[in-house]
Amino acid sequence: MDEPQHVNISGMVNGSRFESEVEPRLLLSDFLRHDLQLTGTHVGCEHGVCGACTVLLDGLAVRSCLMFAVQADGRNLTTVEGLAGDELHPIQTAFHEAHGLQCGFCTPGILMSLVPFLRDNPDPDEQQIREALSANLCRCTGYQNIVAAVQLAAKKMRA
Amino acid sequence: MTTTGTIGSLIGESAPRNEDHRLLTGDALFVDDVHLDGMLHVAFVRSDYAHGYLRHVDLSEARAHLGVIAVYAADDLGDYWAPGPLLVPPPPIERCEFRSATQVPLAKDKVRHVGEAIVMIVAESRYVAEDAAALVEVHIDPLPPVATTEGALADGAARIHEQFDSNEAAHVVQEKGDYEAAAAGAAHRIRRRFKMDRGASAPMENRGIVANWDEQGGELTVWDTTQAPIPIRNGLARMLGLPERQVRVIAPFIGGGFGPKIMMFYPEEVLLPWAAMQLKRPVKWIEDRQESFFATTQEREQIHDAELAVDAEGRILGVSDSFLCDTGAYNPYGLTIPINSQCTLLGPYAVPNYWSEFRLVFTNKPTVTPVRGAGRQHGVFVMERLLDLAASELGIDRAEIRRRNYLPPDAFPHDHEILYQDFAPLVYDSGNYEPALDKALEMIGWDQFKSELRPAYEAEGRSVGIGIVSYVEGTGVGPYEGARVTIQTDGRVCVTTGVGTQGQGHFTSFAQLVAGPLGVTAADVDVITGDTAKFNWGTGTFASRGAVVAGNACHAAALAVREKVLMTAAAALGADHEELEIADGSVHVRDAPDRAISLGDLASLANPLRGAVKPGTEPGLEATAYFGPEHGTTASGVHAMVLEVDRETATLNILRYVVVHDCGTVINPMIVEGQIHGGVAHGIGNSFYEQLVFDEGAQLMNASFMDYLLPTATDVPHIETAHVTTPSPLNPLGIKGVGEAGAIPVAALFAQALEDALGSDVGEILEMPLSPNLLFKLLHGD
Numbered sequence: 044m045d046e047p048q049h050v051n052i053s054g055m056v057n058g059s060r061f062e063s064e065v066e067p068r069l070l071l072s073d074f075l076r077h078d079l080q081l082t083g084t085h086v087g088c089e090h091g092v093c094g095a096c097t098v099l100l101d102g103l104a105v106r107s108c109l110m111f112a113v114q115a116d117g118r119n120l121t122t123v124e125g126l127a128g129d130e131l132h133p134i135q136t137a138f139h140e141a142h143g144l145q146c147g148f149c150t151p152g153i154l155m156s157l158v159p160f161l162r163d164n165p166d167p168d169e170q171q172i173r174e175a176l177s178a179n180l181c182r183c184t185g186y187q188n189i190v191a192a193v194q195l196a197a198k199k200m201r202a
Numbered sequence: 203m204t205t206t207g208t209i210g211s212l213i214g215e216s217a218p219r220n221e222d223h224r225l226l227t228g229d230a231l232f233v234d235d236v237h238l239d240g241m242l243h244v245a246f247v248r249s250d251y252a253h254g255y256l257r258h259v260d261l262s263e264a265r266a267h268l269g270v271i272a273v274y275a276a277d278d279l280g281d282y283w284a285p286g287p288l289l290v291p292p293p294p295i296e297r298c299e300f301r302s303a304t305q306v307p308l309a310k311d312k313v314r315h316v317g318e319a320i321v322m323i324v325a326e327s328r329y330v331a332e333d334a335a336a337l338v339e340v341h342i343d344p345l346p347p348v349a350t351t352e353g354a355l356a357d358g359a360a361r362i363h364e365q366f367d368s369n370e371a372a373h374v375v376q377e378k379g380d381y382e383a384a385a386a387g388a389a390h391r392i393r394r395r396f397k398m399d400r401g402a403s404a405p406m407e408n409r410g411i412v413a414n415w416d417e418q419g420g421e422l423t424v425w426d427t428t429q430a431p432i433p434i435r436n437g438l439a440r441m442l443g444l445p446e447r448q449v450r451v452i453a454p455f456i457g458g459g460f461g462p463k464i465m466m467f468y469p470e471e472v473l474l475p476w477a478a479m480q481l482k483r484p485v486k487w488i489e490d491r492q493e494s495f496f497a498t499t500q501e502r503e504q505i506h507d508a509e510l511a512v513d514a515e516g517r518i519l520g521v522s523d524s525f526l527c528d529t530g531a532y533n534p535y536g537l538t539i540p541i542n543s544q545c546t547l548l549g550p551y552a553v554p555n556y557w558s559e560f561r562l563v564f565t566n567k568p569t570v571t572p573v574r575g576a577g578r579q580h581g582v583f584v585m586e587r588l589l590d591l592a593a594s595e596l597g598i599d600r601a602e603i604r605r606r607n608y609l610p611p612d613a614f615p616h617d618h619e620i621l622y623q624d625f626a627p628l629v630y631d632s633g634n635y636e637p638a639l640d641k642a643l644e645m646i647g648w649d650q651f652k653s654e655l656r657p658a659y660e661a662e663g664r665s666v667g668i669g670i671v672s673y674v675e676g677t678g679v680g681p682y683e684g685a686r687v688t689i690q691t692d693g694r695v696c697v698t699t700g701v702g703t704q705g706q707g708h709f710t711s712f713a714q715l716v717a718g719p720l721g722v723t724a725a726d727v728d729v730i731t732g733d734t735a736k737f738n739w740g741t742g743t744f745a746s747r748g749a750v751v752a753g754n755a756c757h758a759a760a761l762a763v764r765e766k767v768l769m770t771a772a773a774a775l776g777a778d779h780e781e782l783e784i785a786d787g788s789v790h791v792r793d794a795p796d797r798a799i800s801l802g803d804l805a806s807l808a809n810p811l812r813g814a815v816k817p818g819t820e821p822g823l824e825a826t827a828y829f830g831p832e833h834g835t836t837a838s839g840v841h842a843m844v845l846e847v848d849r850e851t852a853t854l855n856i857l858r859y860v861v862v863h864d865c866g867t868v869i870n871p872m873i874v875e876g877q878i879h880g881g882v883a884h885g886i887g888n889s890f891y892e893q894l895v896f897d898e899g900a901q902l903m904n905a906s907f908m909d910y911l912l913p914t915a916t917d918v919p920h921i922e923t924a925h926v927t928t929p930s931p932l933n934p935l936g937i938k939g940v941g942e943a944g945a946i947p948v949a950a951l952f953a954q955a956l957e958d959a960l961g962s963d964v965g966e967i968l969e970m971p972l973s974p975n976l977l978f979k980l981l982h983g984d
Contacts, residue, residue, distance in 0.1 A: 068329065082235035083228015085457070087406045088491040092907035095406055123228040135226040139218055142872050145880060146705025147225030148232065148406040148457025176915035180907065182406055182458050183705045185879030185944075186915040 052116035056081065057125030065112045072096045074112035075122060083123040083151050087180070094179035097152035098122050104156045123151035126158070133199040134158065134192075143192030145183030153179045157193060165201055167193070212714040213935070216872035217724040221455075221709035230455040233410040233425045234488045241412070242271055244474065244487035245331035247321035247338045248496065249313035252347040252566035252900030253360060256309050259321055260339035267337055269330035272481060274322045274473075276310035282476055283307055286467045287437065290536035293625040297375040298537075303363040305532040305569060307469045313342060314362055314531035315568050316901055317496020319469045324477055324485060347566040349900040351503050351528040354563035362531060362564040371533045372562035376544055378619040379555030381511070384520040388511035392591045396506040396584050397969040398949065400528075400894040401887065402498075403573045404912055405704070407457020408489035409498055411470055413478035423450045424475050427457075429464035430742025432700045435734040437467055438475055449475075453732035459704035460884070461572040462499040464744045465534065470497075495905035500894060501573035503528035504543060504580045510588035511555075516596050516603045520555030523547060523584060527562050527577070530569040537562065539570065539577035541623040542676070546946075547581030548618055548628075550635045550672050550838055551607040556620070566900040572744070574884055575945045582673045583970060586950035590957070591966070600954065601643055604672050608635040615931075624679035624745075626833035631932045635672065638840045638862040638926045642670060645860045645922060646842035655844075665849055666857065667959025670842040673947040677837050677865075677939025678750025678930070682830030684739045685752060687716055687759040689767065689823035691809075693787050693802030695720055697759070698730040700740020701752045706941060707873040708748060714869055715753055715935070716760040720767065720801070721784035745834070746939025749869060754829040754933045762825035770804045770823065835930040837938040839863040841882075841947045845955040852978035854890060856919035864926040866938035874940050875923050881944015883918040888945065889952040891917065893971045 053062040056079060063078055072089070075081045075098065084107060087095035091109040098107045099121035126132045134157050137143065144150045153176070160167070160175045167175070172193045176186060224230040247259075261273045276283055286304040309320050321338050325331035346360040353359055354369040362369055385391055412425040422444065428434050428451070435451040442449070456463065470487050478485045489497060506525040512518055527540040540560045548556065593603040609616055611634045618628040647655070651668045659666040685699040697716050701708070713727035730736050740752075764784065771789035772779045775798075781791050790798035799807075801823070809821045844858040861878050868874050891911040895903045904910045929936025953967040956977075964980040972980075 066329070073328075076234070077237070080237065081228070082232070082237075085232070085407070086234070086488075087408070087457075088907050090491065090906055090908065093406060093491075123226075127227055131223075131226065138226055139222040142219065142876050144222060144225055144705075145707070145876055146406070146456065146458045147221070147230060148455075148705075150225055151228055154226070173915040180406060180912050180914065182404055182460070182884070182912065183880045184876060185881075185883035185918050185921065187879045187918070187921055188876055190915065190920075 050113050052113055054115055054118045054120060056120040057122060067111065067113050069112045070108055071110040071112050071115055072107035075107060081122045081124050085148050085151055087149065092180065093149065094156060095149050095152040097155045099155055099158060102159065104159050123154055126154060134161065134196040137196035137199055138192045141188050141192035141195050143184065143189045149179060149181045153189065157196065161197055161200055166197060212718040212724060213867060213869055214871065215714065216870055217710055217714055219707055219710040220713055220725060220729065225455070232407060232455050232457055233412060233427050236412040236425045238414055238484040241484040241486055242324050242326065242481065243328040243331050244485055245323050245328060245335045246319045247323070247335045247340060249309060249316055249318045249320055249342065251313055251342045251344050252316050253362065254313050254342040254344040256311055256313055256320065256342055258341040261321065263337040264323060264334040267334040269326040270323060270334045271326065272324040272477065273334070274308070275320065276308040279307060283310065286534055288536060289466060289534045290538050292372070292537045293541065293621050293623070295374055295376060295621050298372065300372045300537065301366055303532055303564065304534045305469060307472045315566050317493065317568060318531070319497065322473055322477065324481065347900040349566065349896055349898050351505055351526045351563055351565060354565050355561065362566060369564040370561055371529050371564050372537055374537060374540065375559045376620040377557050379520065381520040381522045381555040381557040384555040385511035388519050389514040390592060390595055391509055391511050392588055392595065393509040394591065394968055396508060396587060398502050398504050398580050398583060399971060400500050400503045401573065401892040402495060402500055402894060402910060403460040403462045405458030405460055405463070408491060408494045409463065409468065410488040411474040412484065412486045413475040414484040415479040415482060417482055421448050421450060422475055422479065423452065425452045425454060426471060427463055428453050428466070429459045429702050429704060429744060430466060431702050431732050431734055432740045433742060434466055434471065441472060442475060442479065450735045453702040456702060456704040459743065460574045461576060461744065463704065464742050465499045465571045491907065492905050495902055496568055499569045499571040501539065501570050502579070502888065506580065506584045508584045508588060510592055512592050516592055516598045516606055518551055518553050518607050521547065521553055521585070522557045524559045527560055528565050528567065528570055529562050530565055530567045532569045533562065534569065535571040538623045539572055542577035543580040545581065545620060545622050545628045545676060546578040546674065547585045549582060549585050550609060550633060550674050552609050567896060574881065575942050578675055578942065578946045579888070579949055582947050583950045586671045586947065587953060587968065590954050601639060601648060601670050605636060605639060609633060622676055622834060624834050629833060630674070630836040631930050632928050633836060633838050634926065634928045635838060638838065638864055639672065641924050641926065642840040642842045642860050642862040645862070645924060646670065646844065646858060651844065665847045665959045666844060667955045667957065668844050669951045669955030669958060670840060671947045671951045671954060672840050674836050674838045675746065675943050675946055676834045677746035678831060678937070679745045679747055679834040680751070680830050681741060682828050683741065683752035683755050684737065684826060684828040685756040685759045686737060686824065686826040687756065687763045689763060689801050689805045691802050691805045693800050695722055695727045696730060697727060697756055698737045699752050699756060700737045701743045701748050702732040704743065706748055706877065707870065711749055711869045711873060712753060712756045715757040719760040719764045722787050726787065746941040746943070750835060750933060750937045750939050751829055751831065753869065753937055754935055755827050757935055758827035758829060759825045762827060763823055766808065766823050766825065767801065767804055770808050771799055774799050774804065774807055829933065831932045835866065835932050835938045837865045837940065837943055839943055841951050843951055843955050845959055847956065847959045849981055852974050852981055859919045859921045861921060861944065862924045862926060863940065863943055864928050865940040865943065866928060866930045867936040868925060868927065869937065877940050878923055878944040879921050881942060882921050882948060883913050885945040885948025886918055887913045888971055889949045890972050893973060
């Protein structure tokens with residue numbers, strides 16, 4: 044069999060430029076985790092259901108397991124590693140204060156899903172929060188404290 | 203000794219978690235985050251058939267594939283090929299026949315379930331390894347599959363393990379009193395068949411292993427998503443012919459366990475370390491979600507034929523139960539699950555006569571090992587359903603029939619006269635059940651629902667039901683755990699223990715137990731777990747035992763360090779032991795705050811560089827302690843719910859969910875409540891959404907999260923919790939376990955509340971899980 048072909052891609056991730064040569068079939072999740080060593084993005088199902096691999100692509104939440112790395116060429120990515128500045132993001136602080144995580148495996152994807160959600164819905168009610176969270180699976184928490192964390196985060200971000 | 207604050211004063215505080223920061227920022231290390239130079243990647247070829255003779259595998263094309271480093275079938279493993287150990291041998295029960303057949307590293311001669319590993323491929327990348335897996339040709343002559351628990355014992359059923367004359371893996375009888383004699387005079391005998399089906403544990407992190415053999419250092423390092431790193435280290439050393447000191451197993455952050463991550467040894471767990479040593483390169487395998495549905499163990503298939511005998515007032519005279527329990531293709535976990543079912547059925551009740559028999563059977567389905575609850579659900583489901591039926595037959599309130607049968611507070615310790623899964627007699631250490639029932643009735647508004655809400659709902663044409671169930675949970679079993687507490691020279695405290703952690707908050711609960719006696723905050727304590735190079739002894743995280751067993755070891759070690767702190771400080775400050783107080787990270791003389799010394803400075807003093815010490819002096823402010831309970835401690839609780847059913851769509855809306863739980867002393871209420879929330883969510887899944895559906899060929903039909911429904915945030919209600927505290931007399935802190943409690947009674951509660959909501963329209967609900975489809979059929983016919 045021939046050597047697989049490679050494609051050059053470049054873009055921004057968490058404010059830094061990346062340039063890389065990748066196989067066209069390489070998943071964006073694998074590219075982030077293994078090529079760029081940004082292992083905060085987690086892989087739970089690789090079929091787009093669990094949401095653990097959610098990252099921001101030009102500010103929108105996407106499932107990195109359902110995209111190829113080549114589709115990120117020229118785009119601006121944010122992963123959980125890029126969420127905190129000098130201090131934790133208010134969503135991260137709220138998850139800590141409200142015990143919104145247990146094993147923490149699903150957490151990065153949930154945090155990244157919530158960034159655009161709370162940007163578009165600064166004062167969501169519980170039902171809206173639950174519907175938004177239903178895009179991410181968590182086996183540990185029963186979601187109750189995640190809901191509380193989102194309410195707290197929204198309050199912090201409105202302040 | 204007088205000190206400011208009582209020893210252990212942080213117990214009962216909802217301290218925020220120490221582990222959160224790393225998890226929230228993406229810094230926490232999970233197994234798949236381990237990256238080593240030169241690392242190779244593994245993929246497996248697995249059986250497409252549930253049952254068949256493995257005639258031939260053709261590896262030539264895979265071996266020739268660019269980027270493939272090695273390809274192994276069973277014969278390539280040589281003497282290393284061996285069935286896994288029997289992890290839990292049967293307890294010494296008098297009437298017990300048991301036959302063991304354990305999983306193999308790679309199938310040799312025969313395949314026994316879909317997904318059984320046949321070939322291991324090692325390549326430069328996972329992508330290439332999977333390409334090569336597609337090039338392996340496997341020739342299997344299919345045999346008739348044993349697809350159901352009942353089918354396993356049918357005449358003419360194919361024998362899964364041909365060395366045995368049937369598919370029966372065990373036959374066990376445990377008995378107390380004389381059920382038949384007691385039942386002969388009963389006012390009512392209620393007999394039914396109950397079924398529960400399989401579910402997946404479905405942690406968000408699949409399993410994974412990275413293994414690295416350091417030729418120069420002579421050390422094998424294995425990162426493993428296991429709940430039991432020390433037993434894995436010990437077993438790998440034995441299998442690989444290495445002394446234990448040359449094997450290091452690290453269970454870093456683990457993305458949920460729920461039981462199957464303490465199966466040992468999984469084939470992959472045996473193969474990766476061996477391959478790393480063969481190839482002298484690091485190797486990694488990360489299970490994908492589809493593999494997880496076949497290759498990770500599962501649980502919950504049981505069929506019970508049970509009878510309850512009661513007198514005219516609804517008092518239990520006895521229970522008789524005969525059940526089948528599916529162990530899948532292999533039975534490495536022995537009798538743990540069915541014994542849990544057998545024992546937990548007795549619940550919080552006085553049951554003077556009990557006859558219980560089970561048969562464990564092999565089927566051609568993935569291997570069964572404990573999943574959160576580990577068979578306890580089944581016992582609770584059977585007993586609670588029988589009590590509901592008896593209440594209905596006798597015209598007694600469902601809460602009242604439970605109250606009448608509770609063991610009274612003066613009945614403890616209560617010996618049930620049968621053996622539990624921990625090999626010890628089933629003795630309840632302590633309990634006080636009525637306060638939890640009263641609290642739950644009050645919180646759910648039991649009387650008000652019946653008198654006001656039900657008529658109001660009925661008037662609106664809504665189908666709303668209420669339910670209430672009780673349960674006990676045997677927790678905190680032995681044998682032992684240990685912990686080492688060290689004060690470091692920067693004044694921070696370090697606790698090192700052997701249990702692994704999968705999200706239960708050990709970094710915080712253990713810190714709280716240690717911080718109190720040492721006068722620091724939980725945030726001043728670093729907890730190290732899950733690395734065999736850091737702590738040498740321990741068994742693992744299972745059976746809701748971490749806080750009970752390891753927690754008490756942490757606390758005992760902290761008390762010993764406290765004595766060393768006071769002794770060192772007395773010498774340094776020229777004061778009497780009795781005059782000293784420990785607070786805010788330092789020791790000072792009472793009423794003389796200027797005469798003080800920090801814990802960090804004391805740690806330096808306790809480790810002198812020169813000079814002489816008194817013979818027998820141990821260096822540092824450090825102590826190690828172990829704790830092993832006499833037997834498990836029995837937690838208990840009551841769950842209640844108000845449930846609305848939309849008859850047209852067969853969808854559910856849980857209007858209220860109440861948990862009143864008694865796990866003895868609560869270390870961190872926030873963490874305990876989180877454990878309960880998660881358990882209830884798992885129980886809701888097992889009641890209405892999650893079912894592994896196998897066809898007649900024992901092929902799993904829903905091996906993805908598209909088809910296997912995990913509850914989402916819109917399916918799990920807000921859960922109201924309250925605590926009752928009956929401390930355990932079996933450990934100094936009075937702790938009982940909580941990890942599995944939330945999940946255990948949910949199916950029984952669902953069935954009761956659904957029947958209450960739907961009345962005679964659906965008949966009796968005796969099977970779990972239900973599903974939206976099944977409920978629709980119950981309501982509307984096929």
